[in-house]
Amino acid sequence: MAKLILILGDQLSEQISSLKGADRQCDAVLICEVMAEATYVGHHKKKIAFLFSAMRHFADGLRQAGYQVRYTKIDDPENAGSFTGEVRRAVDALKPTSICVTEPGEWRVLNEMKLWPETLGLQVDMRDDTRFVCSHADFETWVAGRKSLTMEFFYRDMRRRTGLLMRGDEPIGGRWNFDAENRKPAKPDLLRPRHPSFEPDAITAEVLDNVGNLFPDNFGSLDGFRFAVTRADAQTALDSFVTDFLAGFGATQDAMLQDDPYLNHSLLSFYINIGFLDALSVCRAAERAYLEGNAPLNAVEGFIRQIIGWREYMRGIYWHAGPSYVDNNFFQNTRPLPSFYWSGKTDMNCLSIVITETIDHAYAHHIQRLMITGNFALLAGVDPKAVHLWYLEVYADAYEWVELPNVVGMSQFADGGLLGTKPYAASGNYIDRMSDYCGTCRFNPKQRLGENACPFNALYWDFLARNRGRLRANRRLAQPYATWDRMDEGTQQDLRRQAAGFLAKLQ
Template identity: 80%
Template sequence: MTKLILILGDQLCPQISSLNGAIKNRDTVLMCEVMAEATYVGHHKKKIAFVFSAMRHFAEELRKAGYTVRYTRIDDENNAGSFTGELKRAIDDLKPQSICVTEPGEWRVLEGMKLWSEAFAIPVDMRPDDRFLASHEDFKTWSAGRKSLTMEFFYRDMRRRTGLLMQGEEPVGGRWNFDEENRNPAKPDLFRPRHPRFSPDEITRDVLAIVERLFPDNFGKLDGFGFAVTRADAQNVLESFIADFLPAFGETQDAMLQDDPFLNHSLLSFYINAGLLDALAVCRAAERAYFDGRAPINAVEGFIRQIIGWREYMRGIYWHAGPDYVDRNFFENARPLPWFYWSGKTDMNCLSTVINETIQHAYAHHIQRLMITGNFALLAGIDPKAVHIWYLEVYADAYEWVELPNVVGMSQFADGGFLGTKPYAASGNYINRMSDYCGTCRFDPKKRIGDDACPFNALYWDFLARNRAKLRSNRRLAQAYATWDRMDEGTQHDLRRQASRFLAELK
């Protein structure tokens, strides 16, 4: 029985479930670059180039391993432009008896796949994506009967399940979470090691030229492309992180520096999410570093929590919440996304820095996303769906299953607390404490009123005031509201007027 095995662009793993049981000299692997996936949002140029180049390299890896691979390039003149269209072409040519595919990561793709069996009149074997540690059923079982879906408790269950940083039933170090030790600002360090970068080979150079030709107006820049696009190079990035950056990762993971966009971050999410690295293997490598005395517990625990905690939890929330989750809008925010999110041109240095780094690198680390671009959008009342689309477009590691709950649930609190316990709202004081952005900004983070006052300050208080009816029962905001209530009416009026003037001019 001949099979046509479809492998998607974020399934670049030889152990992907769709390849299990494949007969190399009989079955055909189908991989295709299609315009429908490249254009459903306006992806960053580097994101498109990374995915296409990684796909082409993975196809070569499969061929060398003995698989028969049918590959459609984005510029092939007969390209049907969609997964369904390319499947039809392959079925017409090859006459397979069945289709095999690993389940996709997004509702949008899944809905199309559900139609294939009837459309093509052949069986479709859709298999679970077992690269994840918690299946859909696992998350459903964990969430059943819970009043709140708190990530911390999910994370502890994942620790027990994997045995990572565990001594029997107890966590190594006597604590589940060392986050309090991971909130230090950072200082410029000329001796910080360089993160590895890779010169484009012939395949990547060809992809870069195609992307520039077909997507000239997309967000971002292609120059300086240095992503790993093979499994071997992605492994080199992992080894560099463990040796050079993991020891100091924890203490600076919430810090931001204007001239150091990567700090001690791993830069591994691109490769884990695309399938070039295995998530559990990455965690095991970090765990070994701790037990070998090469990295402290706060760094290793914090890093592992990002993967088996947040990453797995976000996927669980995405599928548990359903396809309508994208339309959640708890605060009823409707303001359009300001143009500077695309241009990087704003006098607010924190936003300008982070957005321009995103334009260049298709990357920003989690605190930049949460507490700079996300925080501003929340305070300014930006439409959360517009914010979601922006994040999905501009980051090379963004896939909807992980990006959507991070933005709608965590960053914008648009689900009203389904995911998080409070809005991640902060004034300029937080940005000043955790970064060096404010030192060269024309706005003063210590001022709340006036032309040179940091906009985040008045916006923060205005956000709390205008949303009091929705947030007053949130215990984690009790102190903030108590501070607001102690202000005299004149101060409150001035802050809200300051915010109103700023928002009226926001375009």
């Protein structure tokens, strides 16, 4: 045996760097479902099932392509339970001369792999993950000498590098960013196409049984599992998005409807993050839709920005900031995560809807995450590490490299502004404007005080008041602080008492 190639569960691509130059006759590919990865947080049942089924289907595809595959299922009695244990078992059985792996996406796994040359006594060839446009070295070069790490300027560099929506050195349409056109509310539409769903096959049915038996108490439901678990089905999901939803994506990307959890969103992050879809190819498919006249520029630019802008930027921040980034707590928030984050049982309709959808689908779109669950946690003063762990557990597309900066940096502003330029804090007025959640809620978004007042309102002003010392220099908050200062002292005290009373009950 020449070489042992380990492929992780989020590296399911035949173009992954660890397979480059592989000898299909002599080398062995190891793919393993291990309890350490399934339990380091209490992942949503659907997330575990999605990954295990995708891994099993991918392994079958490699076998059909002529690779020698060693696969360990989660319920294998010989399963060692960790990457290190499974690699050691494979080394003992196959006697390879070296180990090859594409770099993992998380510090936790990287630190484990760094021990392998010594503990296993073999050379470890750890290769760059070439699925990303921006390498670690490239990001550090971009960071060097900058006083602020504004994503917009990083995004422009990625546009220049990829040539996406560019005409020479200038952006098509004369602007880099059409976000101002992408903030419209949505209306229910019975004629909106349905997103594709994929019936579980025999492999997935076996996985669903495994997960149901081994993780009965984990968050979420396995009912209605309809994820794509093959590259072909993921491609079908991409084609459907470009044909049926991309044109409407831009204008309504920030909108929320209680009977339409998906709206025009792509539902592709699951498949990009595990390797079924190539991120740059997805962007080029969207660009073609614009060039062929099938989708407007604001929609295509907004979609591409999410991938080569935010996604690449979050990965860069994650590796630049280091493993201690998770401990950032700029506001010194210590409140525990409210219990309704696990049940959805709250009178606040917006939170109830978003959390219930998360329980059912292991998904919520970016504005639901940022401006409903994230916004509430920020206003309520919840410990940002607890918020981070919740997001990591409950969403099927959540991996620490992308989730941690999004939550700690963007949603909770816990890094004090390394990533974002202001906290994403908002009152009930924003939720009322961008959703239909408030119409059936027992709380009134127009009221700031009283039993029926939307809790977001008093919490918003209390958040600004209690954090003024930390935020007074933030120019983007000058207007809300000016509004607060124009209130009479009695109103200010009433709002803070309203917030304190609500938080006391929450505790």
